Amino acid sequence: MSGFGPGVDRSAPAASAGAFADSRPPASDRSGVGSTGPGSAPAVPSIEFEAVSFAYPDGTRALSQIGLRIGSGESVAIVGQNGSGKSTLVRHLNGLLRPTTGRVLLDGNDVRPIHVARLASSVGLAFQNPDCQLFSGRVSTEVAFGPRNLGIHGGELEERVRAALEEVGLDAEASTNPYDLGYSRRKLLALASVLAMRTPILALDEPTTGQDARGVARVRDVVARAFGEGRTVIAISHDMRFVAESFRRVVVMREGCIVLDGAPDVVFGEAAWGELRASYLEPPLPSVAGARLGLGATVTEAAFVAALERRAGTISR
Amino acid sequence: MASASPITAADAGLPDYVTRQPSGFYRSANPGTKLAVAALEVVAAFVLPGWVGPLLVLAVVLATAAMARRMRGLAAIALATSPIVGSILVINLFLLPGASDPIARLGPLAPTWSGLSFGLQTVARLLAFSLAIGLVYLTTAVDDLLADLARRGLGRRVIFVVGAAVQMVPATIERAGEIVDAQRSRGMDTEGRIWRRARGVLPLAAPVVFGALTEVEERTMALEARAFTAPGRQTLLRVPADRPKHRVVRWAAIIALIAMVVLRATGRLV
Ligand SMILES: Nc1ncnc2c1ncn2[C@@H]1O[C@H](COP(=O)(O)OP(=O)(O)OP(=O)(O)O)[C@@H](O)[C@H]1O
Numbered sequence: 111m112s113g114f115g116p117g118v119d120r121s122a123p124a125a126s127a128g129a130f131a132d133s134r135p136p137a138s139d140r141s142g143v144g145s146t147g148p149g150s151a152p153a154v155p156s157i158e159f160e161a162v163s164f165a166y167p168d169g170t171r172a173l174s175q176i177g178l179r180i181g182s183g184e185s186v187a188i189v190g191q192n193g194s195g196k197s198t199l200v201r202h203l204n205g206l207l208r209p210t211t212g213r214v215l216l217d218g219n220d221v222r223p224i225h226v227a228r229l230a231s232s233v234g235l236a237f238q239n240p241d242c243q244l245f246s247g248r249v250s251t252e253v254a255f256g257p258r259n260l261g262i263h264g265g266e267l268e269e270r271v272r273a274a275l276e277e278v279g280l281d282a283e284a285s286t287n288p289y290d291l292g293y294s295r296r297k298l299l300a301l302a303s304v305l306a307m308r309t310p311i312l313a314l315d316e317p318t319t320g321q322d323a324r325g326v327a328r329v330r331d332v333v334a335r336a337f338g339e340g341r342t343v344i345a346i347s348h349d350m351r352f353v354a355e356s357f358r359r360v361v362v363m364r365e366g367c368i369v370l371d372g373a374p375d376v377v378f379g380e381a382a383w384g385e386l387r388a389s390y391l392e393p394p395l396p397s398v399a400g401a402r403l404g405l406g407a408t409v410t411e412a413a414f415v416a417a418l419e420r421r422a423g424t425i426s427r
Numbered sequence: 428m429a430s431a432s433p434i435t436a437a438d439a440g441l442p443d444y445v446t447r448q449p450s451g452f453y454r455s456a457n458p459g460t461k462l463a464v465a466a467l468e469v470v471a472a473f474v475l476p477g478w479v480g481p482l483l484v485l486a487v488v489l490a491t492a493a494m495a496r497r498m499r500g501l502a503a504i505a506l507a508t509s510p511i512v513g514s515i516l517v518i519n520l521f522l523l524p525g526a527s528d529p530i531a532r533l534g535p536l537a538p539t540w541s542g543l544s545f546g547l548q549t550v551a552r553l554l555a556f557s558l559a560i561g562l563v564y565l566t567t568a569v570d571d572l573l574a575d576l577a578r579r580g581l582g583r584r585v586i587f588v589v590g591a592a593v594q595m596v597p598a599t600i601e602r603a604g605e606i607v608d609a610q611r612s613r614g615m616d617t618e619g620r621i622w623r624r625a626r627g628v629l630p631l632a633a634p635v636v637f638g639a640l641t642e643v644e645e646r647t648m649a650l651e652a653r654a655f656t657a658p659g660r661q662t663l664l665r666v667p668a669d670r671p672k673h674r675v676v677r678w679a680a681i682i683a684l685i686a687m688v689v690l691r692a693t694g695r696l697v
Pocket residue numbers: 166167168170171172190191192193194195196197198199
């Protein structure tokens with residue numbers, strides 16, 4: 111009944127936060143490789159935050175001593191209450207913000223001396239507010255802007271634009287004016303305009319906000335596909351269901367610090383509820399229901415149903 | 428001009444943010460007075476002949492700002508005008524029509540003394556203009572300005588237009604920063620060479636303009652939803668102070684302004 115994104119094997123045990131080696135599913139799951147990606151999959155750099163602190167010019171301390179390592183090809187959700195520093199954190203990935211103290215490393219190299227325009231070829235960042243991003247009079251030129259800046263042109267550019275629009279379900283709107291689309295579709299367009307850059311690292315700031323069930327399913331598919339292609343996917347979200355269903359690792363932030371970091375089973379598990387509630391977060395419903403029924407860690411609807419069926423099976427037998 | 432205000436906020440025992448009045452030199456002056464003084468300064472900068480107008484106005488504005496401790500803000504405004512200032516100088520220096528007193532010859536280009544002088548004078552006028560208005564902005568809470576205008580019987584719609592225009596400035600600057608960041612994330616080069624940067628103007632300008640328009644539209648509807656255009660007289664929550672000395676300065680400024688315009692129009696001020 112539930113339409114989970116393809117490509118990701120959800121029954122496989124999720125990678126624990128400590129294990130950075132390779133949290134990807136076996137190669138057989140990665141059916142997406144090469145289907146939309148560039149001929150040769152780009153090398154996916156690892157990300158490392160080394161004791162990163164950041165204060166805005168007005169003195170607001172948004173990050174304190176962040177230590178975080180995200181391995182090549184991981185899928186990570188960042189959650190936390192409003193103002194906990196999530197957007198600030200992801201803006202360090204492509205150098206939009208530079209740490210006040212500490213370092214951000216891509217594949218072991220400090221990103222400080224690298225221009226944002228260069229980093230954009232490694233990290234695609236979709237902003238929370240699409241209206242800060244869209245400028246063109248046509249959907250297709252909008253999507254072409256990013257890849258063109260990366261030096262893509264001609265047939266490949268067209269192909270990328272087409273594929274990105276198709277992926278978010280806007281292929282019929284290629285010549286529409288972006289401002290004639292509703293908010294949720296503008297948001298998908300902003301997502302497509304980053305997807306078309308085909309960066310090895312994809313960072314999405316609240317991609318599901320304002321989306322109806324179909325929109326959320328599209329975003330889920332985008333995440334699953336990028337993950338399936340071996341790219342690193344990082345998303346900020348307040349939608350715990352989306353987080354539990356689409357990511358292998360969840361990082362919880364509070365007041366500029368990371369307070370929880372682990373697989374969804376762990377972060378949304380009963381033992382962590384106190385910490386979650388202290389961050390004004392609700393564990394996903396299946397997780398709560400599963401715990402009430404003594405079914406163990408069931409963070410997704412699918413896991414919950416499966417556990418329930420298993421128990422029903424034991425009872426009837 | 429003063430209309431009867433039934434009760435003041437202080438009488439009604441309202442909280443601090445309603446009753447609080449700004450303090451300090453010039454900052455506590457009545458908003459309408461500051462507006463009248465700025466109008467006088469702007470007109471003087473353009474109507475008084477030669478260097479007298481702009482330099483006199485600049486001196487007055489700078490002295491007021493120094494006493495009101497707003498020099499830093501004024502410096503920021505001056506900096507913001509620098510692109511226009513620069514282009515005015517360059518254009519006049521090289522292209523002032525009829526100028527024939529070259530400073531030097533640089534190939535096909537010949538900067539002229541009269542071009543330089545005219546350019547500097549224009550720049551001084553422009554600075555006097557923007558700093559005079561900027562000082563009102565720096566020393567006045569927008570709410571107070573609008574409340575004062577409302578008390579003087581200006582229509583709600585007019586006040587909304589003025590308010591929206593004034594309040595759009597900081598909001599737009601903040602948005603512009605966000606927009607620049609979004610486009611840099613998509614590989615737009617803002618750190619590279621000038622000509623590459625110039626290409627980036629459209630991706631920045633469009634969202635700024637569209638965003639500002641959408642915002643005003645939404646704000647209008649939000650106001651409508653809160654009975655903005657409901658008939659009948661509105662009660663003002665805050666009433667900015669208007670002391671006798673404020674009134675004297677205001678009327679003096681208005682009379683001086685009218686006098687200046689009349690003198691100029693009748694050719695007695697060249
Ligand atoms: N440009 C800025 N200048 C000053 N302070 C800022 C700025 N942007 C954000 N902040 C502050 O930094 C802190 C972290 O903000 P950030 O936007 O990273 O939070 P967030 O976790 O993304 O929140 P949300 O869920 O609301 O998007 C907040 O206290 C916020 O008020």
